[in-house]
Amino acid sequence: MKHQGALKRGILIFVIVATFITVAAAAGTAALKNWRPLKEKGSAPETASKTSSTEDFSNFLLCGIDNTNSLTDVIMVANFDSKNHKLTLLQIPRDTYVSGDVPSHKYNAVYSHHDKNVSGMETLKAQIENDFGITIDHYAAVTTKGFRKIVDAVGGVDIDVPINMNYDDDEQDLHIHLKKGLQHLNGAKAEQFVRYRKGWSQGDLGRLNAQRIFLAALMQKIKSMSAWEIGTKIVPVVSAPNFLTDLSGYQMLEFYNLAKDINLSDAAVYTMPGEPFSLDGVDYYSVHKDELLEILNAHFVPEGTELSIYDLKIVQMADSVKTDNNADDFENILSGNR
Template sequence: MSSEPSAAARVWGRRVLWGVLSLAVVVAAGIAGALLGYNQHAPKPVTVQELVTPAFEGTSRLRILALGLDQVSGNTDTIIVATVDFEKRAVYALSIPRDTRAEIPGHRTFKVNAAYAWGGLETVRQTVENLLGTRIDRVVVLRLEGFKRIVDLLGGVEIDVEKDMHYVDRKQRLYIHLKKGYRLLDGEKALQYVRFRHDPLGDLGRIHRQHQFLRALARKMFQWQEIDRLPELTRQVMEQLETD
């Protein structure tokens, strides 16, 4: 029996990559564009059909390290390892708390969120591989502006904000002001929601909110009717994306 995924599984997997890995860091169209070798300076328009050309032939499982970059500190304060299983049609997402101690190759044991700032893509890949004892197939780093652009192009994302959230850090240029309730969040407000961690649960509370938002964003992607705008979404995100 062939170990290669079926055509239906590959189609499902590509859609999951766009929808589920969008957060933070693993942005739907951005990841698709990176993995498909999209060139934003291409001399001819890129069609939707070209964007969804299979890039995973012969692959049954793909493990992606998605990082959300804080451009002020240079650290990756969102760290998600997403495993896409094409045959089982399942996605498993593991968030690594930013303060987790890890051995950073060529440096020393320190907080895992410093690995990218200290050595770039390859260093952060090796750090996480050693920490988890598993192979990473792709690494993507998304700047905060790219996250906001995705949410705005989708027309916002609905989320149930569980409580009032207020926090100001002028040094980090971080201003969070959210009211409790079911709300349609634009890019700026969505970023505030996924970055808030100033409650008793700290970073674990933030991780929980990020996963909630990831699910809401995936639902929005699956329901999105403006498929003709997918190339535009990809182009805008690619400007904010770094990948191997």
């Protein structure tokens, strides 16, 4: 029973990070009992970044890709500090202003603006490393189709929808119609919930908050499932091109071994400090660099390393409001006490 509890805790940690990390955890669960590190058999792990994910401090870029496969609707950086048993997640608003030659000047379009021989995820990874001054060790992404499949695989989730949601966009084939109140959402309805933006008073920040509500609901559902149920229901729906990562199978299992011992009480999620602003009639989100610097130095760079404001190349376009500490403790997200 103790081993089973450790497995489920590891799964929950992965789910908190993002749905696609749930997938990796489920795959790890299915194989963990009979698994031994491949290096014991003389094989070296595959590496695809400057820092191995088997070290005790790693940053992951996590994205949700829209139906057009051209925009990242969700952009997050997760830090796993297994030495100190900490997990920290940073949400980057998709409308964040980005300088350079991205036509829309929005972070969600960086993924589609890449050279012929470089992938969208590698391009976005390089942009974040340059703008934030941190190292991204690995990345993972899930498409909207993959998201729907995974939610359906766990039997849907129960969510208390805060407001009536109605929005139609024929160009994106996006149609959102949800009523306020507690209801059971399947994959398609869950997608509507996490993608809705227009009706929130805070715009994209409201959508980011909805993502936290969804994660809490998914936490509750996963918590009620056995490790066997997760392995048998989620693993079969995972396949390319709906789930993308530069992690090898070996690295997933190594990472799972580290992540399963992190407690939810030592996990937190932040939204990148900043504020909405408009430029030439277009809505954007501007970072607050001083406050972002504090978060990065506290959670996203190794001990003994400190970034300066000059290491942050991201452009600040507005600074008219003070940003409150927007961290949510993951225990509160899991319990719904937010």
